[in-house]
Amino acid sequence: MGSAVVKITDFGAVADGRTDCTAAIAASIGDVARTGGGRVVIPPGTYHTGPIHLLDDIDLHLTAGAVLQFSQDPDDYLPIVRTRYEGVDCYNYSPFVYAAGRANISLTGKGILDGSADDHHWWDWTRAGGDAGDGPAKRELLDAAAAGVPVAERRFGSGSRLRPGFVQFVDCRQVLVEGLTIRNSPMWVLHPLLCEDVIIRDVTVDSHGPNNDGCNPESCRNVLITGCTFDTGDDCIAIKSGKDHDGRRVNVPCENVVITDCLMRAGHGGITLGSETSGGIRNVVGERCTMDSPDLKRALRIKSSPRRGGVIENVRFRDITIGSVADAVIEIALDYENVRSGPYPPTVRDIEFSRVTAATAAPALNLVGLPEAPITDVRLIDCSFASMRSADRIEHVIGLQQ
Structure with a gap:
């Protein structure tokens, strides 16, 4: 420069x-x-x-x-x-x-x-x-x-x-967003798309409209989101890779995404993968984040459906501190929008949660695979869920370790 x-x-x-x-x-x-x-x-x-x-x-x-x-x-x-x-x-x-x-x-x-x-x-x-x-x-x-x-x-x-x-970069390289406060967006707030080498650091997103996701890296490679605060009308962070036919046409995964030291307040999910997973999502790390709000529905979430397809793999969440969430602490739901059958069942495998703690939520776990697409190899290591208001739901999961 x-x-x-x-x-x-x-x-x-x-x-x-x-x-x-x-x-x-x-x-x-x-x-x-x-x-x-x-x-x-x-x-x-x-x-x-x-x-x-x-x-x-x-x-x-x-x-x-x-x-x-x-x-x-x-x-x-x-x-x-x-x-x-x-x-x-x-x-x-x-x-x-x-x-x-x-x-x-x-x-x-x-x-x-x-x-x-x-x-x-x-x-x-x-x-x-x-x-x-x-x-x-x-x-x-x-x-x-x-x-x-x-x-x-x-x-x-x-x-x-x-x-x-609000902010969209398409097919860009070496992208930095740092220090700003962003508010009152029409819909998705920070949306790097088909980008490589992206850093989003020390940004505050305060935007509570419909579909006001805080940050949506989509079909990107090498993304760091660190030190940010999200208070949103939809997912705080949602990693994506294209939707249905178009996602399969472009067929570019979102990969090598690291999320550290962020604060999540209101939103549909704290860190979410999906629901647009058609190009695949892999190599995601979320660590040292804090999530706490009665208006945060879920903390850690993977969502897809047999309309979406895609492979979601090699995901690590560690040292996540959760106070209060309205629904599940951890959700992996392959029946998003109640779609339980279709030609493109997604593959979800090798998902690890280490030292995730939660004070109060509804279930700790909501893990819903599909008969033809079970969730495989989910590991919970040294996790602690203190006061849960409802029982876990676990369907079509193979290799759950807790």
Whole structure:
């Protein structure tokens, strides 16, 4: 990365929370890229903006007191770009911070990324019923993928009501996100997709809308998530590898993922693998994490179904401290969404839990395999579950050691 340093205010950005700073930020990034790369600085203040697209060798740095406040107008996120919506490739609204095919890019600093999503903007798209919601577009996208429609022809955006993600990097190398607070996302918050060598460090995610997963490394290789805090409306961390037909078409696993020293508060799961597992997930380590909230449904979770397929293997959780969770401490469920039969039963094997402790939950274990796809080789070593409110559920599991 080069040594250039510029401020967006030098290119006309105004910190009044009203002036559209999209063009000024793009000009700043373009100027630094032309000189070989460097840092684009967001000074203290609130800057109203549309989508931000990073280029090679750019560090977008938010100083303490800086807020990037993203527009609530969907038209500001046009033209559409290549993206992935819930595990299926398509063209859709631009994510708020986006890069495709870039190298050596970063988001750093002590500032705030505010997506401005609420029940009247973005979140209402999925909560509305019938044609007013996102259901028709979701069905159209899934049907197109199943029929083998080329990705270039899966075009959504205006009128479709498929929400954009917040931070999405597609097919990028050497990615760093560090120090920031991210809040109020339309849906998935941090979504590295088909990326390699990713570090997400000391980030706080506070976002409680629908499908507001905190971090979703999908079909990535070599990912470190460390020192982060997640308080979310869906899974805190969910490792993924594509959905159904599209996941099998692309067929890229998510592999070599390390999660350390994170704090999980509210969410559907603390550390989750799935449910989009079609490309496979392997070589995952989660250690020294703390999870505690009555609004955290499950702590450690693997979820898939015989529609998904994929091999999930070589997963290690160790030194995980869990206070209160609403449902299971450990869940491996291959009947996600109550789907118990299908042509692509997943394979789940070689899963180890060491020194996992929990104060209170419903069951300690909810392990549900399938007759044609039993869960194999699950090991619990030096684990302690203090006050469980219900009995374990264990079905179609081979080689359970506890």
